[in-house]
Amino acid sequence: MQEILKIAIQKSGRLYDDSVQLLRECGIDLRNVKDRLRTVSENFPIEVFFLRDDDIPEYVEDGVADVGIVGQNVLLEKGRSIREVEALGFGKCRLSLAVPKSFDYQNLQSLQGKRIATSYPKILGTYLKKNAIEASIHEISGSVEIAPGIGLADAAADLVSSGGTLFMNGLKEVEVILDSQAVLVAGNTIGNEKQDILNKLLFRIRSVRKAKKSKYVLMNVPNGQLQDVLQLLPGMRSPTVLPLAETGWSSVHSVLDEDEFWIRIEQLKAAGAEGILVVPIEKLIL
Numbered sequence: 001m002q003e004i005l006k007i008a009i010q011k012s013g014r015l016y017d018d019s020v021q022l023l024r025e026c027g028i029d030l031r032n033v034k035d036r037l038r039t040v041s042e043n044f045p046i047e048v049f050f051l052r053d054d055d056i057p058e059y060v061e062d063g064v065a066d067v068g069i070v071g072q073n074v075l076l077e078k079g080r081s082i083r084e085v086e087a088l089g090f091g092k093c094r095l096s097l098a099v100p101k102s103f104d105y106q107n108l109q110s111l112q113g114k115r116i117a118t119s120y121p122k123i124l125g126t127y128l129k130k131n132a133i134e135a136s137i138h139e140i141s142g143s144v145e146i147a148p149g150i151g152l153a154d155a156a157a158d159l160v161s162s163g164g165t166l167f168m169n170g171l172k173e174v175e176v177i178l179d180s181q182a183v184l185v186a187g188n189t190i191g192n193e194k195q196d197i198l199n200k201l202l203f204r205i206r207s208v209r210k211a212k213k214s215k216y217v218l219m220n221v222p223n224g225q226l227q228d229v230l231q232l233l234p235g236m237r238s239p240t241v242l243p244l245a246e247t248g249w250s251s252v253h254s255v256l257d258e259d260e261f262w263i264r265i266e267q268l269k270a271a272g273a274e275g276i277l278v279v280p281i282e283k284l285i286l
């Protein structure tokens with residue numbers, strides 16, 4: 001019987017949509033995902049379990065699931081003996097310390113002897129210890145941001161993305177404890193056959209993510225300027241150059257990285273490229 005890789009993802013919540021979308025972009029057929037506890041793909045040897053994110057590290061450690069998708073914040077807080085295999089680039093947020101706006105915050109020393117509310121006692125405890133701050137940690141499971149306002153704590157350590165929640169609760173962000181994003185995690189012992197499936201999945205994930213960061217560009221260049229333009233293009237091996245119907249002109253095709261995209265486009269225009277066409281790439285197999 002062929003092995004199946006069991007993957008645990010969040011049942012509902014902030015990581016659900018991106019997790020399902022990532023698997024689908026990897027060409028994995030997932031039907032009937034709505035309100036299911038588990039589903040088996042028909043075109044890839046994978047079974048998906050839908051769980052609360054807090055439970056995923058434990059299930060992966062116990063081998064109930066082979067791999068999982070969770071935030072680094074959850075991975076670190078749970079402290080299970082599992083490993084991070086790949087950062088996935090979504091679910092980005094930070095675990096930050098926040099204090100009431102009226103709090104005269106100078107530096108971490110300002111928290112000496114204070115009460116800090118959080119749902120991340122372990123990460124916070126390690127951070128305070130590392131910085132030699134003695135503060136009492138009040139673990140609460142939700143709505144951490146209201147704790148200072150109702151006198152339950154002097155400060156809060158909570159996840160932040162836009163900062164809107166802190167602002168609405170009269171808090172200011174003063175320190176970032178951890179930058180987090182969703183990651184693929186795996187158990188420490190995984191059989192050879194499952195490791196093969198995991199490698200295939202990883203290859204697809206990397207191709208999808210690389211493609212998202214890259215754009216295919218086509219442009220027309222007068223032959224006289226061709227050398228200047230080609231120098232600006234990385235290409236994967238080298239740019240493709242094709243003659244245009246109009247003599248003296250060429251069509252140049254290349255792949256540009258998102259990070260340097262606009263700078264390159266400006267340079268290409270300045271070097272004589274015209275009619276620049278930019279096309280998204282669906283997959284990029286290197």
Ligand code: PRT
Pocket residue numbers: 010011012013014015051052053054070071072073074091092093158159160161162163164165166180181182
């Ligand atoms: O039901 P289950 O236990 O599975 O879900 P959950 O309620 O525990 O988690 P969920 O769905 O809220 O978040 C899942 C994961 O998403 C987290 O573990 C993080 O890794 C990641 N993530 C990314 C976030 C945020 N951004 C985020 N902004 N998790 C929570 N928040 C909350 C934060 O706690 C605060 O209440 O959003 C609020 C702040 O948002 P801003 O935009 O106002 O700053």
Ligand code: ZN
Pocket residue numbers: 052053054
């Ligand atoms: Zn949770």
